Amino acid sequence: MGPSGDALVRRKDEHIDHVLAGKGQGAVASGLDMVRFVHNGLPEIDHDAIDTTATLLGRSLRSPFLISSMTGGPSRAVDINARLAEAAQALGIALAVGSQRVALESRADLGLSVDLRRRAPDAVILANLGAVQFVKGYGLDQARQAMEMIGADGLILHLNPLQEAVQVEGDRDWRGVGAAIAAICAAFPGRLVVKETGAGLSRDVARRLADMGVAALDVAGAGGTNWGLIEGARAAGGRAEAVVAPFSAWGVPTARAIAEAAAAAPGLTVIGSGGIRDGLDAARAIRLGAHVVGQAAGVLEAALVSTEAVVNHFEVLNAQLRLACFCTGSADLAALAQAPLLDDIRL
Structure with a gap:
């Protein structure tokens, strides 16, 4: 028997509090500082004509940003999700919602309803469920319901074994999760994203997921929020x-x-x-092979303030990305992905 709806809601609210307090900051760096571009003092391009458009699940984005999954309890989630949706619409970027398990299993929708699609009619919106739930009773109906609930373009299945194993009420039996992912891929071709949640995807796991037929991979590497530490903070002293x-x-x-x-x-x-x-980290990620760049904790404080604060936040990131393009002589993101680097990268 899993936790009750009220317990799930409390847990989500606690997660937000601990992220804001910096409890999930681990001791590993993202490694992005190792990526150092060669400065081009003669770029021969028009800064204002730089093309930062990207695509995700076949849909166009005005800039290559994804507002990554975040959520909270009922005191904040409705406002957070509304602001993020409105900002995604204004900016022409993508939005991934937080886990919809609570919304599926209780009457608390936490702002996860068709209202999101109303606020962001043109944005790419991604639903989100835990992959392990698909060996705990979830199936195609729940996957479909999660997408229909918010009018989503696709579905994220998140991988969080470190978090689940540490969480007192976590799911520790992961047998069959790979087969469950493959079944969702087959049922919803071109619509499934699989993401880690802060511990990263290895080469072997990325290849396995590609062979299953996923449409996109969100690496969610170490260097951001460590959700194992967040669960440890929830059990402070335990x-x-x-x-x-x-x-x-x-x-x-x-x-x-x-x-x-x-x-x-x-x-x-x-x-x-x-x-x-920041936008320079986004440029570094694109140089390493990313097509879209996601951020969650970095925009959380803005999301607690207003839609305008979220829009301003990502406008600054996009300006920084464009500056990196300009100073490497990259007229678009494809050129940025090939921009010369100062040193060999030792990852």
Whole structure:
């Protein structure tokens, strides 16, 4: 028997509090600082004509950003999700909602309803469920319901074994998860994204997922929020906190995860996320092989303020990305992905 709806809601609210308090910051760097571009002092391009458009699940984005999954309890989630949807619409970027398990299993929709599609009629919106739930009773009906609930273009299945194993009420039996992912891929071709949640995707896992038929991979590498530490913080002073303490530096750093996913699955869209701080980090991620760049914790404070704060946040990131393009002589993101680097990268 899983946790009750009220317990799930409380847990989501606690997650937001601990992220804001910095409890999930691990001891591993994303590795993106290792990517150093050669400055082009004679770019021969028009800064204002730089093309930063991208595509995700066959849909066009005005800039290559994804507002990555985040959620909270009922005191904040409705406002957060509304602001993020409105900002995604205004910016022409993508939005991935937080886990919809609570919304499926209780009457608390946490702002996860068709209202999101009303607020963002043209944006790419991604639904989100935990992959492990598909060996705990979920099936195609729940996958379909999660997408229909918010009018989503696709579905994220998230992988969080570190978090689940540390979480007191977590799901620790992962037998059959791969087969369940493959079944969802077959049922919803071209619509499934699989993402890690802060510990990164290795080359081997990226290749396995590509062979299953996923449409995109979100590496969510180490260097951003460590959800094992978040669960340890929830159990402050308890056994879980002691168990997870040595795993502060656990995971595949974001830079390496992007490069390995791009090499292992060359035909798939790679979403680079995990410790993305600014538009220069976004440029670095694209140079390593990402097609879209995701950010969650970095925009959370803006999401707690207003839609305008979220829009301003991503406008700054896009301006920084364009500046990186200009100073490498890259007229578009395809050129940026080939821009020369100062040194060989040792990931």
